[in-house]
Amino acid sequence: GAVVSQHPSRVICKSGTSVKIECRSLDFQATTMFWYRQFPKQSLMLMATSNEGSKATYEQGVEKDKFLINHASLTLSTLTVTSAHPEDSSFYICSARGLDQRSPLHFGNGTRLTVT
Amino acid sequence: GENVEQHPSTLSVQEGDSAVIKCTYSDSASNYFPWYKQELGKRPQLIIDIRSNVGEKKDQRIAVTLNKTAKHFSLHITETQPEDSAVYFCAASRDNAGNMLTFGGGTRLMVKP
Numbered sequence: 407g408a409v410v411s412q413h414p415s416r417v418i419c420k421s422g423t424s425v426k427i428e429c430r431s432l433d434f435q436a437t438t439m440f441w442y443r444q445f446p447k448q449s450l451m452l453m454a455t456s457n458e459g460s461k462a463t464y465e466q467g468v469e470k471d472k473f474l475i476n477h478a479s480l481t482l483s484t485l486t487v488t489s490a491h492p493e494d495s496s497f498y499i500c501s502a503r504g505l506d507q508r509s510p511l512h513f514g515n516g517t518r519l520t521v522t
Numbered sequence: 523g524e525n526v527e528q529h530p531s532t533l534s535v536q537e538g539d540s541a542v543i544k545c546t547y548s549d550s551a552s553n554y555f556p557w558y559k560q561e562l563g564k565r566p567q568l569i570i571d572i573r574s575n576v577g578e579k580k581d582q583r584i585a586v587t588l589n590k591t592a593k594h595f596s597l598h599i600t601e602t603q604p605e606d607s608a609v610y611f612c613a614a615s616r617d618n619a620g621n622m623l624t625f626g627g628g629t630r631l632m633v634k635p
Contacts, residue, residue, distance in 0.1 A: 516563070
C-alpha cells in the first residue's frame with residue numbers, strides 16, 4: 407500500500423536553531439500534502455496545506471514565517487521550524503494523498519520535536 | 523469554520539463488549555467523515571470512513587453511522603479485543619476528497635482482558 411515516510415522521527419534542538427522535517431511519498435505522487443501538529447493527549451491540528459510548485463496555505467493562527475513549507479516535487483514536502491522555542495515542542499505529522507482526489511490520506515509516522 | 527466535538531474522551535470496556543464513540547459537527551456542508559486509530563507515538567490509521575450520501579457503513583467488527591440532519595456520526599466497535607486499545611479520532615471535511623480535515627478531540631479506548 408501507499409507509504410508516507412517522515413524524517414526524522416525524533417529531534418532535539420536548542421532554542422533559537424532551525425529544524426527541517428521531511429515528508430516523502432514513497433510509491434505515489436502527491437500534489438498536496440498536509441502538515442499537522444499534535445500536543446500530548448490532544449487532537450491533530452491542521453497547520454498548513456502544501457501544494458507542489460506553489461505557496462502553502464496556512465491555517466489561521468499559524469505563522470508562515472516561523473513554519474516554512476516547501477513542496478518542491480511531487481514526492482517531497484518539507485517543514486522548517488525556524489528559530490525554535492520550547493513552546494514549539496510537539497509532535498508534527500504530515501499526510502499525503504495520490505493524484506486521484508478520492509484516494510485516502512496516508513499519514514507519516516510523525517516527528518517528535520523537543521526544543522531545549 | 524468547522525468544529526468537531528467527540529465524546530467520550532476516555533472509554534474503558536471489557537474484552538468482548540461493544541464500544542461506541544460519538545461525534546458532532548457544526549458545518550452542514552461537511553460531507554466526508556473518516557475515523558482514525560492512533561497508537562501511542564504512531565501515525566493515525568484510517569479504519570473506516572463514510573460519505574454524506576450513506577447512512578451506515580460496516581466493515582467486519584467496525585461500523586459507522588451518520589445522521590446528517592442531526593449532524594452527528596458514531597463509531598461502533600463490536601466484540602472488542604485488547605488490540606483495539608488506542609486513541610480514536612473522528613474528522614469531518616466539506617471537501618469530498620477529504621482534504622482540510624477537522625479532527626475531534628480523540629477518545630482513548632482501553633479494552634481490558
